[in-house]
Amino acid sequence: MSPEDIARTRLRPRRMGIDSHSEPVAFLRADCHVCRSEGFEAQSRVTITIGDKSVVATLNIVYSDILGKGDVGLSEAAWKRLDIDDGELAVLTHSPSLDSMSHVRSKLYGHRLSREGMNEIVTDVVAGRYGDIQLAALLTACAGNRLDLSEITWLTKAMVDAGHRIDWGRDKIMDKHCLGGLPGNRTTPIVVSIAAACGLTIPKTSSRAITSPAGTADTMETMTRVTLTLDEMRRVVEKENACLVWGGSVSLSPADDILIRVERALDIDSEGQMVASVLSKKAAAGSTHVLIDIPVGPTAKVRGRQAADHLAHLLRKVGEALGMEVRTIQTDGTQPIGVGVGPALEALDVLAVLRNQSGAPADLRERALLVAGELLELGGIAPHGKGSRLAREALLSGRAGEKFIAICEAQGGFREPVLASSSRAIAAPRNGIVTHINNRLVSRLAKLAGAPGAPGAGLRLAVHLGDRIERGAPLFELFADSPGELAYALEFHEAHPDMITVEEESV
Amino acid sequence: MSPEDIARTRLRPRRMGIDSHSEPVAFLRADCHVCRSEGFEAQSRVTITIGDKSVVATLNIVYSDILGKGDVGLSEAAWKRLDIDDGELAVLTHSPSLDSMSHVRSKLYGHRLSREGMNEIVTDVVAGRYGDIQLAALLTACAGNRLDLSEITWLTKAMVDAGHRIDWGRDKIMDKHCLGGLPGNRTTPIVVSIAAACGLTIPKTSSRAITSPAGTADTMETMTRVTLTLDEMRRVVEKENACLVWGGSVSLSPADDILIRVERALDIDSEGQMVASVLSKKAAAGSTHVLIDIPVGPTAKVRGRQAADHLAHLLRKVGEALGMEVRTIQTDGTQPIGVGVGPALEALDVLAVLRNQSGAPADLRERALLVAGELLELGGIAPHGKGSRLAREALLSGRAGEKFIAICEAQGGFREPVLASSSRAIAAPRNGIVTHINNRLVSRLAKLAGAPGAPGAGLRLAVHLGDRIERGAPLFELFADSPGELAYALEFHEAHPDMITVEEESV
Structure with a gap:
């Protein structure tokens, strides 16, 4: 491009306040000189350069006055990547052709991807050169x-190399992961507390909710601070052998963050992708010993024993190649765990177990002990077959509960989770037996009530499958921040009374 | 959804003037009540319903004042599909899950797609339920x-069934198609004129330029009207046995229009998709006998003999299953055809051949005669091996030229193509031999000069590969609508002097 061309294409960047999710979008007026002279069209892939920063974006053409003629509009994702100073101008150019797509095409024709090919693909993905298509x-x-x-x-390996890998300066770094979240399956804070109380090092990073009413990070945030820098994490782990933080602030496996969003939209189960996603994050987090819980059930991510066995084999082998010891357990994935749904409600379940309260959900406690026991064996703290008993001792003695509070204090202080101020109990419409709980509707109702944005919102189930219940007794209690929001969620429930099915007993 | 829900979610539709290409996009304020209550997020798939019309769109969330709180903004593609009357309000709902994607997933696992599966997929594609991902x-x-x-x-078949199929009420409907356009390969108007002059029925629909400086429809439009309704097409064909119109106004194979856009962005060569694309349009156009020209060359769409043979086999077999007789010819795809690049410039090449002018491009004439000859044989007008001679007689006698004018008159009147008013000849920088012509830069320069938007713009090559040329003699002539546009295109050329390479002869 000649110097004249470059001068001609300088445009004022303008923040449009449009969230197009993580794909950056650029907006350009159809009558802007750059549009014609460069031959830009809607859906052209363009590179926006400002100073030494640049981002690849998909172009939308604007025919209205929401944008000036000398402006280039930027979506939130594009704006944030460019980090623009006042007065800086932008240059727009056609994005160079995406050479690594030739490896993708070659894979389509049945050829094996080479290590170099995989590296080139992942490098381009992380640089934002792959559009959604x-x-x-x-x-x-x-x-x-x-x-x-x-x-x-x-x-x-390519995904690990594309990001930052944490070195904790210790030999044995433990981690745990659960594939295919069951509603309410919030074992992580309990398992981490038990493991750390028994002397293992387990710096746990978790995600926030994406489509569910709560992620582990959301639940933890109702009790302590979870947005820690890497240095802050180090100090917590040095002191308490563990942390329970949000993984998003340390940017582990940036390639995975990009891929997982499109994978979710496609709803394609890709075994290889799942293994790479989980293990790249674990390797980046510096883990050396990883326990993976695979819930198996007809509505879980893994549907049968055979698929679980094959997945477990891949996880172990790939883990080995990355220098990690990976152990897997297969657990019951047929029904939800615990009673709370929503950040604070799930936190209360976790605390009830850690505090050995009499009303604590037994299913959550037993699942946590099973996972923690395996982790203690993997970490060499307990001999084979003895882990579960050691875990139970750590929990019942109160040591796990103390460790949990200590971790929270180290992260910035522990606070009791606070439920939303408006609540309403929903009564059973008839005498009978609970024959079905629609998990999809449960999650939807908790989100309509405000979770996870309103951390105290959600619902608490008063019944389990198979419970006998009398007309007028509570089925569940709903929590929201205001009577209006409560009313709106209840309206949804009235339109969908089949969320919990109570059938009359046949005589 | 309850009646209350529906009342709550009514929004004012607002045209945003944003062209996001053919994928419909909806814009919603983050603080709009619908956004929270429905749990909409950026990239949610939503159904926008207005009266009895609806469209599926991808959602963008807006954090600025470019949109009011009670508004739903619509991209051009969404706006046009909804065809909104004044005062009509819109209802937004989550799009139902896309069941036909299960067939796509099944295909991924190596299962064969069933006929029913294919129908469900294509039905959803045409209804706009598939997003770009x-x-x-x-x-x-x-x-x-x-x-x-x-x-x-x-x-x-599914693609044909998803659109309209034209019935011409005649037994034999001819058609021709060229796979992988070579620059300047504008044989269609000549071939159609010869075939119709010899008595065949050939109602030809063509596309406009998508990424090139001219499509056949753009070229025809410099000489006659090409946007005809189906009834108008019928009258032209009844009178002249042929037409030369733009296919976009009769919406043949709407599924193909959607798929081809994404396929182009991916740059994936899909043999099956290519066959379905070409033949669904031909079947929808009511064709019974189709000649397909497959240019073979290292930079053509089909690179080698073996691939061409396999493609030819598929085209014939699938054509047969759809009740069409398909014949294929393989032609030289190693270099451009003719001298003009741009709508009017290519029209002048076509007219020169049809008028038997002494300076007419011989390569364009011979290619057209080869294709026309095959078509005459396929149509049963000429015995095997005699088609080319019959075609030449029709051309040299002037009957093809007369037929071309008659077709144009029937479509609304013939006019001479008009070149752009500003032109400049570019001279050779040295004595030597033309060793290379960069087709990509030729097309780019023609587009920068204004083609196809400015139909008289483009360039005319004065040399071919291997020509000996003297310093100062013209390499090509550039045409644009104004001296300013000419200057801008010339500036680009000066920055890319390697468009035509002239090398000194070694002694």
């Missing part, structure tokens, strides 16, 4: 169990 | 020659 093609080309063990290993 | 996954799942002959046949 290209990401979807990449994921589809690798789905259907088309990646073999070495391809999955290379993919995982 | 889902379309990319569909195309990727079917790429890499993963569709067998019956799957391609079902896909093609």
Whole structure:
């Protein structure tokens, strides 16, 4: 491009306040000189350069006055990546062709992806050069169990190399992960507390809710601070052997963050992608010993024993190639765990277990002890078959509960979770037996009540499957921040009375 | 949804004037009550319903004042599909899950797509229920020659059934198609004129330029009207046995229009998709006998003999299943055809051949005669091996030229193409031989000069590969609508002097 061209294409960046999710979008007036002279069209891939920063974006053409002629509008994702100072001007150019897509095409024709090919693809993904269409093609080309063990290993390594890898300066770093979240399955704070109380090092990073009413990070945030810098995490772990923080602030496996969003939109189960996603985050977090809980059930992510066995094999082998010891357990994935749904409500379940309260959900406690027991054995603290008993001792003695509070204090202070101020109990419409709980509607109702944005909102189940209940007794209690929001959620419930099915007993 | 819900979610539709290409986008304020109560997020798939019309769109969340709180903003594609009357209000709901994606997932796991599965997929695609991400996954799942002959046949039939199929009320309807356009390869008007002059019925629909400086419809539009209704097309064909119109106004194979856009962005060569694309449009156009020209060359769409043979086999077989006789010819795809690049400039090449002018491009004439000859044989007008001679007689006698004018008159009147008013000849920088012409830069320069938007703009090559040329003699002539645009295009050329390479002869 000649110097004249460059001068001609300088545009004023303008924040449009449009959230197009993580794909950056640029907006340009159709009658803007750059649009014609560069031959830009709607959906062109353009590179926006400001100073030494640049971002690749998809172009939308504007025919109205929401944008000036000399402006380039930027979506939130584009704006944040460019980090613009006052008065800086932008240059727009056609994005160069995406050479690594040739590896994706080659994979489509049945050729194996090479280590170099995988590296080039992941580098381009992390640099934001793949648009949603290209990401979807990449994921589809690798789905259907088309990646073999070495391809999955290379993919995982490339994803680890594309980000930051934490070194804790200790030999044995424990981690745990659960594949395919069951509603309310909030074992992590309990398991981490038990493991740390028994002397293991377990710096746990968790995600926030994406489509559910609460993620582990949301639940933890009702009790302590979870947005810690890496240095702050280090200090907590040095003191307490563990932390329970949000993983988003330390940017582990940035490639995974990009891929997982499109994968979710496609709803494609890709075994290789799942293994790479989980293990790249664990390796980046510096873990050396990882326990993976695989819930198996007809509505869980893994539906049968055979698929679980194969997945477990891949996880162990790829983990080994990355220098991690990975152990897997298969657990019951047929029904929800605990009674609370929503950040504070789930936190109360966790605290009830850690405090050994009489009303604590037994299913949550037993699941946590099972996972913690395996982790203690993996970490060499308990001999084979003795982990679960050691875990129970740590919990019942109160040591796990103390450790949990100590971790929270180290992260900035512990506080009791606070429920939303408006609540209403919903009564059973008839005498009978609870025959069905629609988990999808449970989650939807908790979100309509405000979770996870309103951390105290959500619902608490008063019944389990198979419970006998009398007309007028509570089925569940709903929590929201205001009577209006409560009313709106209740209106939804009245339109969907089949969330919890109570059937009359046949005589 | 309860009646209260529906009342609550009524929003004022607002045209945003944003062209996001054909994927509909909806814009909603983050603080709009619908956004929270429905749990909408950026990139949610939503259904916008107004009266009895609806469209599925991808959601963007707005944090600025470019939109009011009770408004739903609509991109151009969404606005046009809804065709909104004054005062009508919109209801936004979550789009139902896309059940036909289960067939795509099944294909990923190596299962064959059933006829019913293919129909469900294509129905959803045409209804706009597939977003770009889902379309990319569909195309990727079917790429890499993963569709067998019956799957391609079902896909093609489903695409035909999803649109309108024209019945001409005649036994034999001819058509021709060229795979992988070479620059300047504007044989269609010549071939159609020859075929119709010899008595064949050939109602030809063509596309406009998408990424090139001219499509056949753009070229025809410099000489006559090309936007005809189906009834108008019928009257022209009844009178002259042929027409030369833009296919976009009769909406043949709407599924193809949607798929081809994403396929282009992915740059994935999908043999099955290509066959379905071409033949669904031909079947929808009511064709019974189709000649397909397959240019073969290292930079053409089809690179080698073997691939061309396989493609020809699929085209014939699928055509047969759709009740069409398909014949293929393989032609030289190694270099451009003719001298003009741009709508009017290519029209002048066409007219020069049809008028038997002494300076007419011989390569364009010979290519047109080859294709026309095959078409005459396929149509049963000429015995095997005699078609080309009959075609030449029709051309040299002036009958083809007369037929072309008659077709134009029937479409609304013939006019001479008009070149842009500003022109400049570019001279050779040295004595030497033309060793290379960069087709990509030729197309880019023609577009910068204004083609196809300015139909008289573009360039005319004065040299061919291998020509000996003297310093100062013209390499090409550039045409634009104003001296300013000419100057801008010339500036680009000066920055890219390697468009035509002239090398000194070694002694």
